[in-house]
Amino acid sequence: MAATSSWNLVFTSNQPSPSSLSWKLSFPSPFTSVQFQRRQTTTAQRFLVFATMMGAKPTILVSEKLGDAGLELLKTFANVDCSYNLSLEELCTKISLCDALIVRSGTKVTREVFESSSGRLKVVGRAGVGIDNVDLSAATEHGCLVVNAPTANTIAAAEHGIALLTAMARNIAQADASIKSGKWERSKYIGVSLVGKILAVIGFGKVGSEVARRAKGLGMNVIAHDPYAPADRAHAIGVELVRFEEAISSADFISLHMPLTPATSKMFNDETFSKMKKGVRIVNVARGGVIDEDALVRALDSGIVAQAALDVFTEEPPPRDSKLVQHESVIATPHLGASTTEAQEGVAIEVAEAVLGALKGELAATAVNAPMVPAEVLSELAPFVVLAEKLGRLAVQLVAGGSGVQSVKVTYASARGPDDLDTRLLRAMITKGIIEPTSNVFVNLVNADFTAKQRGIRITEERIVLDGSPEKPLEFIQVQIANVESKFASAISESGDIKVEGRVKDRKPHLTMIGSFGVDVSLEGSLILCRQVDQPGMIGKVGTILGEENVNVSFMTVGRIAPRKQAVMTIGVDEEPSKEALKRIGEITAIEEFVFLKL
Numbered sequence: 001m002a003a004t005s006s007w008n009l010v011f012t013s014n015q016p017s018p019s020s021l022s023w024k025l026s027f028p029s030p031f032t033s034v035q036f037q038r039r040q041t042t043t044a045q046r047f048l049v050f051a052t053m054m055g056a057k058p059t060i061l062v063s064e065k066l067g068d069a070g071l072e073l074l075k076t077f078a079n080v081d082c083s084y085n086l087s088l089e090e091l092c093t094k095i096s097l098c099d100a101l102i103v104r105s106g107t108k109v110t111r112e113v114f115e116s117s118s119g120r121l122k123v124v125g126r127a128g129v130g131i132d133n134v135d136l137s138a139a140t141e142h143g144c145l146v147v148n149a150p151t152a153n154t155i156a157a158a159e160h161g162i163a164l165l166t167a168m169a170r171n172i173a174q175a176d177a178s179i180k181s182g183k184w185e186r187s188k189y190i191g192v193s194l195v196g197k198i199l200a201v202i203g204f205g206k207v208g209s210e211v212a213r214r215a216k217g218l219g220m221n222v223i224a225h226d227p228y229a230p231a232d233r234a235h236a237i238g239v240e241l242v243r244f245e246e247a248i249s250s251a252d253f254i255s256l257h258m259p260l261t262p263a264t265s266k267m268f269n270d271e272t273f274s275k276m277k278k279g280v281r282i283v284n285v286a287r288g289g290v291i292d293e294d295a296l297v298r299a300l301d302s303g304i305v306a307q308a309a310l311d312v313f314t315e316e317p318p319p320r321d322s323k324l325v326q327h328e329s330v331i332a333t334p335h336l337g338a339s340t341t342e343a344q345e346g347v348a349i350e351v352a353e354a355v356l357g358a359l360k361g362e363l364a365a366t367a368v369n370a371p372m373v374p375a376e377v378l379s380e381l382a383p384f385v386v387l388a389e390k391l392g393r394l395a396v397q398l399v400a401g402g403s404g405v406q407s408v409k410v411t412y413a414s415a416r417g418p419d420d421l422d423t424r425l426l427r428a429m430i431t432k433g434i435i436e437p438t439s440n441v442f443v444n445l446v447n448a449d450f451t452a453k454q455r456g457i458r459i460t461e462e463r464i465v466l467d468g469s470p471e472k473p474l475e476f477i478q479v480q481i482a483n484v485e486s487k488f489a490s491a492i493s494e495s496g497d498i499k500v501e502g503r504v505k506d507r508k509p510h511l512t513m514i515g516s517f518g519v520d521v522s523l524e525g526s527l528i529l530c531r532q533v534d535q536p537g538m539i540g541k542v543g544t545i546l547g548e549e550n551v552n553v554s555f556m557t558v559g560r561i562a563p564r565k566q567a568v569m570t571i572g573v574d575e576e577p578s579k580e581a582l583k584r585i586g587e588i589t590a591i592e593e594f595v596f597l598k599l
């Protein structure tokens with residue numbers, strides 16, 4: 001069964017629920033609860049509930065310039081207060097009178113803002129992609145839904161990337177400033193050609209792939225690095241997906257299009273610059289934080305990087321005396337990637353529809369957070385929810401870089417009939433585990449299926465109906481990822497898929513199978529998996545190395561096919577072992593392969 005069920009997010013008042021409650025989520029006054037229900041209510045009914053609850057039009061604060069079509073749409077259903085350039089204090093004062101807030105990247109929606117709203121703020125709409133200016137945890141804690149507009153500015157951002165690429169290569173900005181100051185410097189501004197040059201696109205998502213398509217039209221040879229992008233999508237537009245080192249060491253031009261996440265923060269630093277071809281040119285229309293800006297200044301000064309074209313900065317606006325912005329080999333724009341008339345109209349409509357939809361009780365397909373689920377609803381499923389997310393995280397970390405995840409099969413083994421076990425939350429948590437380590441998207445019950453679909457990940461679910469007591473909701477969950485290579489060959493099952501299986505024991509998640517190896521480890525902290533020839537002394541050898549490296553081992557177990565044949569040793573560690581410690585483990589003769597996994 002494909003993950004195609006559709007759900008409504010319904011805001012209700014103190015009235016009895018009109019239809020069956022599936023997930024009841026806490027929500028502040030005047031909405032007393034939020035429920036996820038099958039699509040049983042009509043739009044008219046939802047409007048009725050909405051109108052009854054509100055009594056009056058909701059108030060929406062728009063704190064940054066928004067396209068007219070979006071504003072008009074908002075005004076049809078709400079009182080709209082457009083107040084720009086508010087200080088934090090002013091925003092906090094106004095917010096207690098607003099049901100929704102619409103922002104771009106310039107408004108910091110901090111915890112203070114949610115606290116000041118005293119529960120009235122129900123939706124924050126981000127008219128764009130990046131939500132790094134909204135405190136998502138605070139929003140969720142305050143029961144406030146956050147929605148964005150993820151598709152309408154893709155082309156604008158890609159076009160801006162190409163504009164910066166060509167302007168940089170031909171010194172357009174510098175030459176323009178020169179001629180305007182009365183000079184005529186033809187030999188000073190000799191540029192470089194793009195045709196035949198290698199462009200490495202880092203982050204082959206919506207914007208990255210559009211940049212690649214356009215660069216190919218300019219005659220460039222385009223390669224891309226994105227550990228999670230499907231290779232066939234790249235092949236379809238004639239782009240080869242390569243490893244990160246290969247991308248940065250062979251490129252003449254590098255264009256950045258990955259999100260800012262803990263994994264991509266300062267991904268471009270002294271070490272990565274030192275591996276680049278001398279004279280490389282870099283474009284950044286993603287987020288300033290993916291580059292260590294001091295390291296970029298050093299790389300520009302030493303000539304490793306010949307030029308950089310930057311639209312985004314760690315601090316925006318950057319300090320007036322920023323060495324980077326002032327550098328003669330840098331051209332810069334003030335975060336203009338999404339600033340075209342067309343994109344701003346597009347994001348305005350996209351965000352207005354999402355905000356109004358959420359206020360009317362419809363489920364926003366572009367929701368990036370969700371209100372919290374009360375403990376009583378979760379109590380039975382809670383340990384399985386934790387297990388589901390951890391299995392997703394484990395499975396995706398076993399995928400070798402370059403082989404994108406497209407097909408995930410989840411198997412639930414249970415003695416309960418299909419109608420007595422709702423797997424939506426489990427599926428959402430597996431999806432969260434698979435997607436979150438590779439993106440800045442916040443995956444939850446609201447947006448899990450949408451996010452998986454958008455990323456081309458097909459999640460199918462299967463039931464194994466067991467005999468026995470249906471008291472326990474589930475016996476085990478298996479997660480299988482098909483058509484990928486694994487960093488740890490032993491994780492591949494007989495069917496050729498990466499396979500992990502887990503159970504709940506004493507309300508704690510346990511990994512009970514990896515590939516064809518039966519194991520039994522509590523899923524806490526992080527894990528080292530080693531495949532080895534089964535022989536005495538292995539636990540001692542690995543334990544000694546970890547002890548010497550001051551890494552605390554929480555448990556060790558061995559699962560084997562038969563005595564003295566192959567075994568998989570699972571080691572739980574409290575701290576992340578150093579590269580040196582992992583190298584020493586890999587050098588133990590009997591160890592055939594190993595992998596370190598963060599849970």
Ligand SMILES: NC(=O)C1=CN([C@@H]2O[C@H](COP(=O)(O)OP(=O)(O)OC[C@H]3O[C@@H](n4cnc5c(N)ncnc54)[C@H](O)[C@@H]3O)[C@@H](O)[C@H]2O)C=CC1
Pocket residue numbers: 129130150153154157202203204205206207208225226227228229257258259260263264285286287311312335336337338339438439440
């Ligand atoms: N300058 C501007 O005005 C604009 C900036 N942006 C920025 O561009 C970024 C990309 O936007 P979209 O393409 O719409 O997002 P997207 O989510 O479609 O694409 C991001 C891609 O980065 C990949 N990725 C994740 N971790 C990676 C890693 N470690 N190395 C390489 N690739 C990695 C993901 O797999 C995904 O394919 C956004 O995060 C946003 O911050 C977007 C629009 C306008």
Ligand SMILES: O=C(O)C(=O)COP(=O)(O)O
Pocket residue numbers: 104105106127128129130131153335336337338339
């Ligand atoms: O959509 C994004 O991520 C952007 O960076 C665009 O930001 P903006 O809405 O122009 O402030």
